[in-house]
Amino acid sequence: MPEYEAIIGLETHIQLNTQTKIFCSCKADSWYDEPNTNICPVCSGMPGVLPVLNKRVVEKGVLLAAAMNSEIQPISFFDRKNYFYPDLPKGYQVTQYDKSLAKGGYMDVPQADGSIRRVTIWKLHLEEDAGKTRNELGRRLIDFNRCGVPLVEMVTGPDLRSADEAANYLTRLRQLLRWLGVSEADMEKGHLRCDANVSLRVKGEILLNTKTEIKNVNSIEAVRTAIETEIIRQTREYESGNKIQAWTLEWDEDTQSLKKMRSKETEADYRYFREPDLLPVYMDITWKEAILAGFPELPLKCRARFVSEYSLPEYDAEILTSERSLAEYFESAVKAYQGDAKRVSNWLMNDVLRLLKETGKTAGELSLTPAYLAEIIKLVDTNTVNTNTGKSLLEKVIATGRAPSDLVQAEGLAKVSDDSAIRTVVEQVLAESPAEVAAFKNGKIGLIGFFVGQVMKKMQGKADAPKARTLLEQLLK
Numbered sequence: 001m002p003e004y005e006a007i008i009g010l011e012t013h014i015q016l017n018t019q020t021k022i023f024c025s026c027k028a029d030s031w032y033d034e035p036n037t038n039i040c041p042v043c044s045g046m047p048g049v050l051p052v053l054n055k056r057v058v059e060k061g062v063l064l065a066a067a068m069n070s071e072i073q074p075i076s077f078f079d080r081k082n083y084f085y086p087d088l089p090k091g092y093q094v095t096q097y098d099k100s101l102a103k104g105g106y107m108d109v110p111q112a113d114g115s116i117r118r119v120t121i122w123k124l125h126l127e128e129d130a131g132k133t134r135n136e137l138g139r140r141l142i143d144f145n146r147c148g149v150p151l152v153e154m155v156t157g158p159d160l161r162s163a164d165e166a167a168n169y170l171t172r173l174r175q176l177l178r179w180l181g182v183s184e185a186d187m188e189k190g191h192l193r194c195d196a197n198v199s200l201r202v203k204g205e206i207l208l209n210t211k212t213e214i215k216n217v218n219s220i221e222a223v224r225t226a227i228e229t230e231i232i233r234q235t236r237e238y239e240s241g242n243k244i245q246a247w248t249l250e251w252d253e254d255t256q257s258l259k260k261m262r263s264k265e266t267e268a269d270y271r272y273f274r275e276p277d278l279l280p281v282y283m284d285i286t287w288k289e290a291i292l293a294g295f296p297e298l299p300l301k302c303r304a305r306f307v308s309e310y311s312l313p314e315y316d317a318e319i320l321t322s323e324r325s326l327a328e329y330f331e332s333a334v335k336a337y338q339g340d341a342k343r344v345s346n347w348l349m350n351d352v353l354r355l356l357k358e359t360g361k362t363a364g365e366l367s368l369t370p371a372y373l374a375e376i377i378k379l380v381d382t383n384t385v386n387t388n389t390g391k392s393l394l395e396k397v398i399a400t401g402r403a404p405s406d407l408v409q410a411e412g413l414a415k416v417s418d419d420s421a422i423r424t425v426v427e428q429v430l431a432e433s434p435a436e437v438a439a440f441k442n443g444k445i446g447l448i449g450f451f452v453g454q455v456m457k458k459m460q461g462k463a464d465a466p467k468a469r470t471l472l473e474q475l476l477k
Contacts, residue, residue: 002202006231008160014152014183015191016060022128022150023051030145031189043148045089050277057150058281060182061101061126062291064152067180067298070105070124074283078275086142087131097272100125109169119169120157127151163227170194170220179299179324187219194223198230210244217251226251229258302327310341319349329363332370337377347377351391367401368394375404388461389413426471429454440476
């Protein structure tokens, strides 16, 4: 039997996070709205209306194109893509065809084995979204709220070779979209949607074989599983001597299976022609430079710099650059701390990330500012407070917004290092625990942790723990 390899290309539809839709003033995000309540004559396709292009859609598209190493075009046009479907009220979609906002491009995607997979971009253009349909009690219901929502459609070359590589690409793309601030990229809410084109060929061959397209996948894991399922199906078909048909397949999340939707359309079926109601988009140098003036350092470059500049492990750098706000928070905290960057990283990854998860906030939204985090670390470094108190200060600062040093003074949280004060509590703990003292003297030396814990409890966590341990060991001899 020949050995087959998968040839995979992805089509992604990215919802841009503008306030309003692409050609009208209806708000763009309708996730929590009742069906058909966020529409107007323009986006619902009433006769005689005229679209007006949203400038912010173009600007966000340019940011994404620059990040994808695409060539931004000085002039682009909108076109009509004609097809009839219940959720397309005009009978056509306004998109860009042969003269789009950007041309070419690529994204370098790190793989688990340390290699880099370069994924080329064949198409990157602006378009409006259609509505959505759902089946309920044997009826097909239509919601037009999503009509006119601004999208960037990106089509990759057939450069991916496995379901894992496809998932890696989507993970990095989602990270990039959030980093740039152009999309929320939440697949469950449809901000990032992906169709996968899958074919197989014998390893070593050059020509591409018939492909199928997988639709209706709403998570990165679903994309991975759906592609793996289709690779298995096509392999079985080839090994049985059958040909692959150019189908459009639907992924059923409930049954974890693929179903045939229809035979795949070709571009000729859509009868593209120029949109007569919209002017060309002229991207002059001045406008382009203004859009890209605040273009950020991108996540992979930032990750590499964290390793080289701050001597962080790859793992730390990967976590800290998962979100732009977290990377910026880390750098601000390092600057305020003026010490070992790895120490700041440890506090962020072990404690602050937990608090972010609990509160549902981003790093930039915390009342625990980078300067306050640096102050807490310094309080621990100088033995003003112990580590446990320092960690409790994180939550106290978040709850009150007060400076750590103010809280230490106001609540008497400073570490107690006075030998006589600690000794008094140590003697009290030993007097109250005769059975444990006897067990310790009979060889259960692990009980030293119990005694230290009791001392810390009585002193409300303010005792110098190493000092308490030393005194305990002396008195237990």
